[in-house]
Amino acid sequence: MSSPGLPNKTGKRATVHDIAAAAGVSRGTVSRVLNGGYVSATARAAIERAIREVGYVPNTAARNLVMQRSQAVGFIVLEPHSLFLEDPNIGGIMLGANSTLSAADYQMVNLVVDSERDTARITRYLSGGFVDGAIIVSAKSHDPIIQVVGSLNLPAAFVGHPRxxxxxxxxxxxxxLASAEEITRRLLSTGRRRVGMIAAAVDRDSGADRLTGFRQALGPLFDESLVAEVPLYDFACGAKGMRTLLERDPTIDGVFAASDAVAAGAIEALREAGRSVPDDVGIVGFDDSSWATRTRPNLSTVHQPADDIGAHAADMVLRRLRGEQIPQQGLLLPSPIVWRASA
Incomplete structure (x- = not known):
């Protein structure tokens, strides 16, 4: 007897013909069972037994070719490869999306855009019909991928809100914006007066909005020199940004870091400079990722429900594939502050 999912003893993939021969019925009867049609209980039992015996596995590729569907959705991350691996927030979004797609019997295809060459390659891939839809993470303003997805009329959903x-x-x-403003006000309420920000990824909506929220919370206390802009939401950028702030003003006593990974890098730079957290400098982050509980002290931060964001984005794509109307273009999920010892 062949094992399910393996070729039969001839070395070839088992087919409907093999099932029919093993069950002693016609190919049409086998097809009706495979497609959910009616046959007698005796015939169905014989066919199901034959399927197990020959190790038949449905040819999904052939079925999808007929249906002009790939049963796949692209998960497009517009970030460097290194950040895709380092940022647990992206990982959480990815797992949430994959869970929802898997439940609907869709495969998720990860596509990371790290260069113009990647953009050209993925544009060809999307245009070739290899995915039925797309989830787009970290799109920059005027990103060519946005234009490609729009021109293809590909069912899609953004994670985030590009301009x-x-x-x-x-x-x-x-x-x-509102979350950044709220946590900055909370930091100010601890008595900090020289408060700066390590502002990451301001070319994306998330980074730009977090900087705007920080600026609004400080009001007349805002000092442009106490904003260190860095390109990425990562540990190395956090350390570099913190060193920049210390050079500009050694009396700085509070920092809002644009992500938890950035905050972790900032804490390391403060430790290297002989500054204590939170006694000398209070620091807060954003995301409530695993970085927040790996830092010492644990990080005060904004909770971003990464899994839920991914799940909702995947659900939007699936609903569009089913031809359903989405009642609202944008969905914003709650993002409460989680206060710990770092501030």
Missing amino acids: DLHPDIPYVGIDN
Whole structure:
């Protein structure tokens, strides 16, 4: 007897012909069973037994070719490869999306855009019909991938809210501006007066909104020199940004870091400079990722529900594939503050 999912003893993939021969029925009867049609209980039992015996596995590729569907959704991350691996927030979004897609019997295809060459390659891939839809993470303003997805009329959803959002593509995320403003005010309430920010990824909606929220919370106390802009939400950028702030003002006593990974790097730079957290400098982050509990002390931060964001984005794509209307273009999920010992 062959094992399910393996070729039969001839070395070839088992077919409907093999099932019919083993069950002693016609190919049409086998096809009706495989497609959910009616046959007698005796015939069905014989066919199911034959399927197990020959090790038949449905040819999904052939079925999808007929249906002009790939049963796959692209998970497009517009970030460097290193950040894709380092940022647990992206990982959480990815797992949430994959869980929802898997439940609907869709495969998720990870596509990371780290260069112009990647953009050209993935544009060809999307245009070739290899995926039925797309989830787009960390899109920059005027990103060519946005234009490609829009021109293909590909069912899609954004994670985040790029400034030039395509009008037909829904999005899911959090209110980065309000959350950044709230946690900055909380930091100020601890008595800090020289408060700076390590502002990452300001070319993306999330980074720009977090900087705007920080600016609004400080009001007349805002000092442009106490903003260190860095390109990425990563540990190395956090350390570099913190060193920049210390050079500009050694009396700085509070820092809002644009992500937990950035905050972790900042804490390391403060430790190297002989500064204590939170006694000398209070620091807060953003995301409530695993970085927040790996730092010492644990990090005060904004909770971003990464798994739920990914799940909602995947659900939006699936609903569009089913031809359903999405009642609202944007969905913002709650993002409460989680206060710990770092501030």
